[in-house]
Amino acid sequence: MRTFVGLISGGADIGRTRLFWISFGVVVLLFLLYPTQASAFRVSNVSFYLLNIPLGLGMALLWGYCGVLSFGHVAYFGVAGYTYGVIAGNMSGNPFGPLAGVAGGLLASMFVAGVFGYFVFYARVQKWIIPILTLVLTLLLETFLGQTAGYQWRVGSVLLGGYNGMTGIPWFQVGGFVFEGYSFYYLCLLLVLACYFGLRMLVNSNFGQVIVAIREDELRTELLGYDIRARQWVVFVLSAALAGLSGLLYVQWGNYITPSQVGLLQAALPVIWTAVGGTTSLLAVAISAFALNWITFTLSSQGNQYAMVIIGGLLVATMVFFPRGIVVMVAERLGRLMTRRAAPPRQP
């Protein structure tokens, strides 16, 4: 138990005070109570903001903690989503079809990431090559999926659908219980919390410290006897699995997926969430992923065409003026304010 608590509140993420945990608990409680107060439409929207968080967390782990930047994590998002659509669509009627789809989707995205990761990490390529090649991978995937219109691109009974995408993807269900509406919201919330705590424990463990060491100095870490290639590979595949999880939740949420989900604009989003939140904190990235999804969703549903310009401008502004991330910076300011206010009574 003690090691468990130690792992969660270790030094590798912001938020370790009692006050933090109290407010964290309050926020989780608010999320739990939200469906009782809001309409089904709003709950569904909030599910969408939540389901993108694992993708952001995977990005934070890979870029922020391990120092490897990927521009192509939406490729794993898309691979998982399409695989789920194919498997669950072909097994429609079978109560365990969606579960098989989830397993297949996660395995598919991890497999693609594993093969790709083998080539880049075991070649010890220079740092800038990985983001470029991941970007090319995701562009290729978009091109491929875009030209799959027509009946010759059919897997079993499911059409891949070209640029119109795959439609009619089944809801997630386990046995007879179908996750839709409120139950899907709670599923997203539960998975996001599980991912967050799991990753927070991971980055505070020995393994987490080694990957941070790799980020700081690859050569030195290697000379201390760690196989950096294997560790980078593991982190890469893990973050691809998280991206895949988001992809699975996305297709279960909207029941469709289009090739533009793996396009350039989408590929930019996880990077933007991570940069705006702050690469050195999982929680900050989770918050910024939620907030930015909220903002873009609201802007674009109002027909505002400036959404991508605003988001892109926000990225540039963050990188230039707040290189450590806006959420991290705000959190530090708040933390300092709290300790200053709390300090006088303790001191005398």
Place this chain on the structure above:
Amino acid sequence: MLLRPKAHFGRSKRVLDLREAAMDVLSLVLSLLYQFGTSAAFFFLAAVGLVIILGMMNIINLAHGELMMIGAYTATLTYHAGVPFWLSVILSFFVAAAFGAVLELLIVRRFYGRELGALVVTWGVSLVLGQGTLLFFGPFLPSIGIPGGSFSYGVFSFSAYWLILSLISLLLIIGLWWLYNRTSYGLQAKATMQNAEMAKSLGVRTSRIYTLTFSLGAGLAGLSGALLAPTVTIAPFMGQQFVAPAFITVVVGGAANVIAGAVASSMVLAAVKTPIGMAFGAFSGTVALLLAALIIIRIMPNGLSAPLEKYFNRRAGRAMR
């Protein structure tokens, strides 16, 4: 003529057959060469602005596609305003170069030595530029017809414009070689690249060199965009289609000697793409490119230019002795 014996007739027909077959083979070979040359030229043009910036400044410019888009837009707008095509191409070089200089002074300047930061910030710039162009100019512009006609030999036809593009690529290679090996700017740029502190203390104004280099790279991207404009659809996100070939060319070429690397990798990639693209279609050709890039960097992590650079250095060393 009427008196020509029959036997003679048969033989000349066989000769004619042979000649036709030879012509077929020749035109096939010519067509393959043409395909190879034009796709090598395409890779080189798509990547040239990028490699200048990468090699000299160690900055990956992800707004490269959008700089090409700016070049293409400048060329298209001025062309339709009545400016001759070749003049509008030259104009687009200067517009993109000016834009690059502003970009360097305002943003890129802060990211020297932070490769990943530079990657991310230039990506933000590219998003703003792409989406901004969409809002400002609408979803597409009227295209430019391909200048220069085409001619055919045997069953294959060749476009004169693509041959001109191959020629321009060659001229660009020669021009860049001259710029970096025979001018004082080239000397100062190479000195800055090798050791910025040392160059600075010897009186080189390194920050001006950086601005000039970034501006040159951006201008070359704009030039390529304008040159390729007649061959593609002019749209705000047109830069995206150059992203994959340009970056694969750069990754395969490596950063040790960028110009030699870009030339070598354009040729290798064209050699991979031409036969596969001809046999299985354009998409398979592009997939083959990614696979080739993965395999090449698995064998040579520093790209094709690392062994080339070693070879050049050894030769230079031998020449000195």
